[in-house]
Amino acid sequence: MPEAPTPTFPQTGGCQCGAVRYELREAPFGVWACHCNICRKQSGSAFGLSMGVTIDGLVFTAGEPAVWTRETESGHQLDCLFCPGCGSRLIHRRHDHGGRQTLKPGTLDDTSWIAPGRHIFAEQALDWVKPILGE
């Protein structure tokens, strides 16, 4: 696979309708794909993609996300931030976040540099995805 380009910061992004906009001001600490059914449901796609970023490193520059909170399977309260207008999911943040959250990196304006460093719940990946994972 070709090497992903090195990004510079800040990077900008936002929801599908453009009402909620943000600036990512520092490099993420990881990108991973999750192949569990919950991430499929959330994303409406084959798997979920998450980018770990600090809460201080991401600033909303337009609009205000709405919040839906759910309990995770491990018993944590997870705030799910989304655009109230178009519904695009933007951020997941646990109540006991420790200064960290995950960004849905497909909402970045430039997605050319996004590549998952690891795959979790790979055993639940769709059959057509498994060869891509080398399973």
Ligand SMILES: [Zn+2]
């Ligand atoms: Zn929107």
Ligand SMILES: [Zn+2]
């Ligand atoms: Zn998942």
